[in-house]
Amino acid sequence: MAEYILENISFSTLSVYDLLKHTSDSSFIQNRDFHSFYPISIEINSGIFTRESSLLDAPVVTISYIGSSLLCSCSCENPEGKLCIHQTEIIHCILEEKKFRMFFDAYLRRKTLLPKARIYGLENEADLDTYFQINYLEGKIDIQPKIKELLPIDEQTLKKDLIPLQHDRLAELASHDKTKKQILVIGNHRYYNHLVFALMEAEITQAGKLKNPVVPIDAMPLIWNAETPLDIKFYTAISTFQNNYNEDYTLAELEALKIIVQNPLNLDVYFHDRNITETVSSKSLIPVTFNTLNADIQLTVFKKDPFYEITGELLFPDHTVPFKNVILKNEYFIYNQQEFSYVDHPDMLRVIKFFKTNNEILLIHSSKYEEFKQSVLSPLEERIYVNYNYIHAASEVQLKEKDFSTEKIIYLRQQQNYIGITPVIRYGELEVPVYSRKQLFNTDQNGNLFKVERDEVLESRFTSLIIQQHPDFEEQTDGYQYFYLHRDKFMENDWFLDAFDTWRNEGVTILGFNELKNNKLNPHRAKINIQITSGLDWFNAKIKVGFGKKEASLKQIHRTIRNKSKFVQLDDGTLGILPEEWINKISAYFKAGEIDEELLKIPKINFTEVASLFEKEVWICK
Structure with a gap:
């Protein structure tokens, strides 16, 4: 163990040249790389140091500053009565590195503590070490008051956190100025290509037009003044799309989009056209109407040897629009004559997008058509009407050749705790779920393919018969080929017995009841x-x-x-x-x-x- 004491020194004036008097090896002066040195522990006037080394364990050097004496010890075996090379390197490092020197140099330490002390009003205190603790943490100096109750006098912080807030009633009244009109704005994000909605307000001219400035409104505070649950959902939905950065929406976000389209506050709706100006202004806002798309999709297949041509159109109650004339806006809306129509079913939207990105007409070579028909068109018919233009409706002779008498059937199936109820009509040997758009085809004795028309009146009455049996079914008339109930509701008060009786009295065959899980009940009253x-x-x-x-x-x-x-x-x-x-x-x-x-x-x-x-x-x- 090498030990040495430097007498009558002051850290404020100590220099590397003073160290030369106490060592026989001056090579430490040339070393300016102190990154490898670090304290094992350090506090005021005392520290234990070593250095990182890839060879052997580096010696440990202890430095203690007591009065005017500097006590140095090293774990090496230096026999000389002078400072060893390790001690001089550490002292040199302390002198040069401010983060270490301030633990030993009282003048430097006070100079460092003064800015912190001023915050607490302690800058005139003689001994700042009494009030502040200096720690060395992860290579940095951390200064904390020793008395935890000491309060820093920061006027801005105190005003923010402590002083009572004084509400400006005039400003509050001005914010609710009834001469301004609240509007709903739809557009795309400036930097991302996703849909955004915003509530805004502006004054109105005598002609009923918007006046600048058009000012955005934060939807969240409005929730507290909402009068109905639907209004609350509307403001929450607006807030969701104000802070949304996703292009692909979750189910919850799609539900929020439906609420916005309902527009329960009957706000005027405007489209922000960024081609006019990037900023929202009366000039860049185009008035539009907002609704949910009230149309079906029809695909038509034409046989044009050697190809099959498939086109699509939207069927509105009073007119049709071919896909080539359909304009998609903001991913989820069809735009036509300043009308934004929300496509509320994802499957319909996917079909429209697919045709729009594939030139609106699909050409399938006859060698691939049957495969395409089975793998693509047939599944699509579960939701979409496909008109096979080249297949003619059955003639009276063709209908008489085979039995196409109808039978009403209900299939039951269970998935975990839910029971599906699928109404099906059997036409002879052909079956079709009533909610499917699938068409029925058969061949005559000459092998000619023909189409069998479905009995829409019968299917509609059958559907109505199902819906009448439970209030939950009223909300399940879109999106699925089946109705469903939780098993508890299905069995509750023997509901199924009443329903089955009603259906059987109308000539309905019920299948699958005995295959329901953990079910040994008899299906008859x-x-x-x-x-x-x-x-x-x-x-x-x-x-x-x-x-x-x-x-x-x-x-x-x-x-x-x-x-x-x-x-x-x-x-x-x-x-x-x-x-x-x-x-x-x-x-x-x-x-x-x-x-x-x-x-x-x-x-x-x-x-x-x-x-x-x-x-x-x-x-x-x-």
Whole structure:
């Protein structure tokens, strides 16, 4: 261990040349690279230092400044009674590096602390070390007050965080100036190509036109003054698109877009045309109308050997617009005669975009057409009407050749906790979901392909019959080929029994019920029939409880009543459901008589009372 003491020194005046008197190796003066030196620990007037080395572990040097003496020690084995090369290098580093020197040089330390002290009003204090702690953290100096309650006197911060805010009532009244008109502006972001909406306000001329300046409004504060839930959703949706930087929208953002299009505040809508000016002004704002697209898509396939040509058009209630005349604006809107129509279904939008980016007409060579028809056109028909111009409607002769009689079918399927209800019409051997746009084709005995027209009236009535059975179905009339219910709602209060009865009475076949997960229920409502034959002192009651084509035996019914259950175990493994209002009535029969095979013997004295319970179901044979 090499140790040495420098006496009668002051760090404020100490220089490297003073060190030459205390060492026999002056090579340290040439070294100006101090980046490899670092303190293991350091505090006022004391530090333990070493250096980074890729060879052996570097020696550790300890420096302590006490009074006017500098105590130095090194972990090396230097035998001389002078400073070793490691000690001189460290002292040299301390003298040159301000971040280290300030721990030993009182003058430099006070000079460094003074700006910090002024914030607290301590610049005239004699010993600033009493009030401030200096730390060396990650290669930087960190100065903190030792007394945590010390308050920095920063007027701006205190005004912001402490002084009561004084609201300017005149400014507030001016901000709600009723002479200004609030408007909704649609446009594209200046730097990105995504859709933005903004609320703005401007004064109006006597002619009803906007006057500059057109000032933006922050939508978020308006939420607190909104009067209806829909208004709240509108302001929130506007705020979403004011701060949105995505070109591909999430489902939540698409829902927000629908709310904006509804425009519940009936604001006037303007399109910001950046081709006129980049800034929003009365000159660059074009008045437009806002709505949801009320049109269907129709694709038409023409056979033009050796190709098949496919074109598209929008079918409005009173006119059609071919795709070549359709103008897409802001990704989600069709623009026509200053009208922005929001395309609210993504599948329709994808078809329009695809045709617009492929010259609005598709040519498919006949060698690839059948493959294209099956893989592309057929799936599209689930949502879009495809008119195969080259296929003619069936003639009367062709229709008579085959049976195209109709049958109404409901298919049930379950996915996790939801049950899908798909209404289908069968035309002879062909089936089609009523919500599909798919067309029906067949061939005659000569192999000629023809089109079978679907019965739109029948399908519409069938759809209405489904919708009437549950209030949730009213909101599910667009977007899917099926209706759906949560399993709990499907089973709630035996809803499915009422619905199935109604559908069967209208000639509907219901398939898939027994394939639902964890389901052993019988799909038929119980029907009871009680046949009475008379004896001298007793009556024989033959009780029949049927569930569709299955009947429950007397013993099966008795077991259910005895177990206080409403589920009857049937021979096919299903469970029939006894109506709650019947359970007590049937129980009275069992209490009044005795079981004899499939008959219930009831003494005449008890019969009148129990027979009245099932007046409609009792048939008395004398």
